[in-house]
Amino acid sequence: MNKNDxxxxxxxQEDYRTVENLxxxxxxxxxxxxxxxxxVMHVLRDDPAFVKELxxxxxxxxxxxxxxxxxxxxIEADDGRVxxxxxxxxxxxxxxxxxxxxxKRILDYSLEKATEMGxxxxxxxxxxxxxxxxxxxxxxxxxxxxHDLPEDADSSFFLCKELIPGYLSEVTGVxxxxxxxxxxxxxxxxxxxxxxxxxxxxxxxxxF
Numbered sequence: 001m002n003k004n005d006x007x008x009x010x011x012x013q014e015d016y017r018t019v020e021n022l023x024x025x026x027x028x029x030x031x032x033x034x035x036x037x038x039x040v041m042h043v044l045r046d047d048p049a050f051v052k053e054l055x056x057x058x059x060x061x062x063x064x065x066x067x068x069x070x071x072x073x074x075i076e077a078d079d080g081r082v083x084x085x086x087x088x089x090x091x092x093x094x095x096x097x098x099x100x101x102x103x104k105r106i107l108d109y110s111l112e113k114a115t116e117m118g119x120x121x122x123x124x125x126x127x128x129x130x131x132x133x134x135x136x137x138x139x140x141x142x143x144x145x146x147h148d149l150p151e152d153a154d155s156s157f158f159l160c161k162e163l164i165p166g167y168l169s170e171v172t173g174v175x176x177x178x179x180x181x182x183x184x185x186x187x188x189x190x191x192x193x194x195x196x197x198x199x200x201x202x203x204x205x206x207x208f
Contacts, residue, residue: 005060005061006058006059006060006102006105007058007059007060008056008057008058008105008106008109008110009056009057009059010052010053010055010056010057011055011056011057011067011069015057015064016042016045018064019041019057019064019067020038020039020041020042020195021038021195022064022065022066022067022092022094023035023037023038023041023067023090023092024037024038024192024195024198025092025094025095026090026092026093026094026095026098027090027092028198029200029201029203029206030206031206031207031208032206032207032208033200033201033202033203033206034188034192034198034200036183036185036188037090037092038191038192038195039183039187039188039191039192040090040180040181040183041069041090042191043180043183044069044071044180044181047071047178047180049071049072049073049178049180050069050071050180051069051070051071051072051086051114053113053117054068054069054070054086054110054113054114054117055069055070056068056069056106056109056110056113058093058102058105058106065093065094065097065102066092066093066094066097066102066103066105066106067090067091067092067106068088068089068091068092068106068107068110069088069089069090069091070086070087070088070110070114070122071086071087071088071178071180071181072084072085072086072178073085073086073087073123073175073176073177073178074175074176075123075144075168075171075173075174075175075176076173076174076176077171077172077173078172078173079173081171081173083120083168083171083173084119084120085119085120085121085122085123085175086114086119086121086122086123087122087123087124087177087178088110088122088124089124089125089126091103091106091107093106103130104130104133104134107131107134108134111134111135111161111163114163115163115164118164119163119164120162120163120164120167120168121160121161121162121163121164121167121168122136122160122161122163123139123144123158123159123160123175124158124159125157125158125159126157126159127157128156128159131159131161134161135161136159136160136161137159137160137161138155138156138158138159138160139155139158139159139160139175140155140158141160142160142162142168142171143168143171143172143173144158144160144168144171144172144173144174144175145172145173145174145175146158146174146175147174147175147176147177158175
C-alpha cells in the first residue's frame with residue numbers, strides 16, 4: 001500500500017457501521033475474549049464530551065482501514081482546579097495492515113489537529129513502546145495519577161503527552177476517565193449480535 005495515496009479525513013455518519021466493524025476486527029480477542037470497543041465507539045458518538053472535530057478515519061481508494069477519536073475530560077488537581085485535557089481512543093487499524101506504520105501516521109495527524117485546536121494535553125491508557133514514538137511519556141512523570149489506582153500499583157499503562165509545552169508543569173492531580181467508556185457487558189453482547197458471528201477466545205496476554 002502506497003502511503004502517498006492515503007487520505008485521513010473526518011468520519012461521516014455513513015461511515016459509522018464500517019468503522020465499528022473495523023474496530024471490532026482490530027480489537028477482537030486482544031484484551032479480552034471478544035471485545036467491547038466497537039460498542040464503546042457507538043455510544044461515545046452521542047456523548048457531549050465527544051470531539052467531532054477530532055474523529056478521523058484513514059482510507060485508500062474509498063476503503064476505510066484506520067481510525068482514531070478523542071474525548072474531553074479533566075484532571076482534578078490537588079490545588080482544587082479542574083484542568084481540561086483530552087483522552088483518546090479507541091484507535092484501530094485493520095488487522096492485516098497493523099505494524100506497517102499506519103497507526104502512527106493517523107495518531108500523529110490527529111495529535112497535530114488537536115494541538116491546532118488549542119487542547120493542552122492528552123492522557124490515556126496505552127503501550128509506551130508504541131506511543132512513546134509519538135511523544136507520550138508516563139503520566140506519573142507529570143505528577144498525574146490514574147483514578148482509583150492504589151499508590152503502589154503499576155501505572156506504566158497510563159500515558160501523557162503535552163500538546164502545549166508546560167501545560168501540566170504546575171499541575172498534580174487525578175485523571176478522570178469519561179463515564180462514556182464504561183459500558184455494560186450485556187449491552188455489548190446485544191450490540192454484537194448485529195455483526196457477523198466471531199468466536200470469543202481466552203488467549204495468553206489478555207488483560208481481562
